[in-house]
């Protein structure tokens with residue numbers, strides 16, 4: 001796994017050390033849990049959704065650098081977004097880390113989430129990177145029970 005060093009770019013390391021939006025909002029109205037048994041990553045995601053807008057999104061959990069950084073950067077990307085944009089971002093991010101070409105032009109850009117493109121070369125890590133996103137989707141669909149990447 002020595003090739004992984006390229007993957008742990010500075011931004012990912014920074015978000016792992018100092019995760020943004022870590023904790024529980026006072027009044028979350030969406031919540032879900034995600035678990036990646038292959039790596040041991042575990043996340044609880046909380047959202048405050050107001051109509052069609054994600055007002056707040058926070059997470060708690062334990063896991064590897066990729067899973068924590070992905071959750072941290074996802075929360076930054078989702079705040080203030082519409083539910084529709086959140087779904088488009090989910091799909092764009094999923095394509096990025098699975099090595100498929102981007103949708104192109106439609107919806108919000110991935111921006112700094114693009115640092116996760118290197119993950120596509122490491123199938124084991126794809127589940128770490130997408131865990132928070134699958135959990136977000138489950139929360140928005142009203143599925144609070146634990147999501148597993150398996």
Ligand code: ZN
Pocket residue numbers: 036039040041063064065066067127128
């Ligand atoms: Zn992991």
